[in-house]
Amino acid sequence: MTITKADILDDVSEKFGLEPKESKDLLELFFEEIRCILGDEECSELKFSGFGNFNLRDKKARPGRNPKTGEDVLIKKRRVVTFHAGLKLKTLIENGNEKCSKLKNNQ
Template sequence: MRSMSTLTRADLAEAMNRRLGLSRTDSLAMVESILEMMTEALATGENVKISGFGTFLLRDKSERIGRNPKTGVEVPITPRRVLTFRASQMLKDRVANG
């Protein structure tokens, strides 16, 4: 397969080019389109679920008190929305079994 440690947009487009016979331009446009749709959904507060792969979940974290580990001074941490990823069982199994 691949020997690199990071899968990039270009790698995804190249794989689509090889496996589906799409042009490089069309493959890259399709990858960009999918990523843009996912980004827009997350930006509007929707979770993104890709069956057999996993779910990108948005979580609202409330304000809390944190501590600077170096000085020990307590500081308020502002409320924020965070993005998490929960892998599907199928993906976990494939990763575990190589």
């Protein structure tokens, strides 16, 4: 089962008694804030207690190969983001969660 942003918006609207547009604006603001933080050159980690950490890493340029043609290419240096789940999230995923099961059944 895939949960979409629209599903989350519907759930937030219902739980907090918000209009759908208000929920959308709130969620978009949240995502934009995360994008701005992760886009900051000085940021290397974004922590959400009980959820997990987003880590930023700079990868060096390196030689690579085009798998179709076999041609050697240079893979440019770049910044990548990784996510590491926190203990609470790992435990929830491993053991399931009654609250989350109820949410899935309501959709």
